[in-house]
Amino acid sequence: MSLEYAEGDGPKHSDICIVEKYASMLDENASVKDLLALMKGARQFRCPKCKGRGYVSKRYNAYPSGLPDSGWVDDWKKTDVECDLCNGYGWTEREWKPKMVQDGWE
Numbered sequence: 890m891s892l893e894y895a896e897g898d899g900p901k902h903s904d905i906c907i908v909e910k911y912a913s914m915l916d917e918n919a920s921v922k923d924l925l926a927l928m929k930g931a932r933q934f935r936c937p938k939c940k941g942r943g944y945v946s947k948r949y950n951a952y953p954s955g956l957p958d959s960g961w962v963d964d965w966k967k968t969d970v971e972c973d974l975c976n977g978y979g980w981t982e983r984e985w986k987p988k989m990v991q992d993g994w995e
């Protein structure tokens with residue numbers, strides 16, 4: 890089986906090397922599930938905050954300080970920061986669930 894990748898898409902060679910390294914630790918009857926479990930190690934749960942990416946987008950005000958209109962003018966930009974729930978791994982050792990905040994009844 891082979892897949893056709895669009896240009897610039899598909900796994901990087903370094904990704905393949907990582908998978909090869911772990912696959913070589915398993916016997917030939919191992920399944921993809923076994924391979925995934927081995928690669929995840931203790932981190933079996935996909936991080937719900939970053940959805941496995943390891944980083945989250947954060948809004949910040951890029952308008953320079955020290956200008957006459959600083960504090961009045963906003964220049965909101967997005968930047969990627971390491972996810973603090975999984976420390977950038979994308980996967981966690983325990984299963985995190987969102988806190989449900991109940992505010993009253995209707």
Ligand SMILES: [Zn+2]
Nearest residue numbers: 936939972975
């Ligand atoms: Zn995360």
